[in-house]
Every structure is written in C-alpha cells, then in structure tokens.
Amino acid sequence: MDTLSYKTVSANAATVNKNWVLVDAQNETLGRLASKVANLIRGKHKTNFTPHVDCGDNVVVINASKIKLTGNKWEDKKYVTFSGYPGGQKFATASELMAKKPTRMVERAVKGMLPNGKLGRAMYRNLYVYEGAEHQQEAQQPKEIKVSDLK
DSSP states (O other), rough: OOOOOOOOOOTTTTTTOOOOEEEEEEEHHHHHHHHHHHHHTTTTSSSSSSSTSOOEEEOOOOOOOBBBBOOTTHHHEEEEEOSSSSSSSEEEHHHHHHHTTTTHHHHHHHHTTOOOSHHHHHHHHTTESSSSSSSSGGGGEEEOOOOGGOO
C-alpha cells in the first residue's frame, strides 16, 4: 500500500534543540511577562513539544527592576517566606521585595508557572534574570524576542 506514514515524534534529551533567547522586561506587566517566559522555558512554542522532557529554550531576562504591576499591587501584594521554625514566617510587600532584591519577583512568578518536581526544577535552571540591561550570557549570543510578539 502506497500511503503516507504519520508518526508522532517525541523529543528526548538527545534530539532537543535548545536556543538562547533574550527578553527585555522594561515596562512589561509581571504576570503577562512571566507566563510568556514560562512557555519559552517549557518549550510549548516548539512543534516537537513533549511534556515529560526539558525541550525549552534558555531565557535571559534583562531590566527586571523596571517591570510594572497594575492597580495597588505594589503595596497590597504580599510575598511570604517561611524558614521552617515556629514564628519563622516573614511577609514583604512587592515594593519592599523590589527594593531588596529586584530580580526575585520575576524569578518567583516564572517558577510558579513551571511544573512541580524534578522536571520543573531542571527547567527553572534555564532562567537567567538580571536587574539592569547588562547580562553575562553574551557569549551564547541570545536572540532578542519582543514579549508583545509572543502568544
């Protein structure tokens, strides 16, 4: 029989093609930026996306200190950390966290949108967030992508 053969192509660690991508976070809303970056890290934009394989790109986010939050979230949004000891729960507003560690808000937002478990932790290591416009991944020659162009 002379017919076309359709086979599902499943990616694995040997066949994955990982690219380096540069995203500018200046004047971007935190949640919208984080969801698009999480999709890039996860690899959902690729045709050979496989849910159980780390097939996403390495993403470099610059200008993390210049993100936007809508409404009163700078004062109303609370970030909670817990040391594990009794009374070890700490609360910080978004403005306090931005003053202390500007990259942490973007990192936490993206991490919350990745899968939980070993695969999610491996994907999270493909994220590089920088406060200003300079980054340390210039040797990898990341391709700049506008967030507004992503779905």
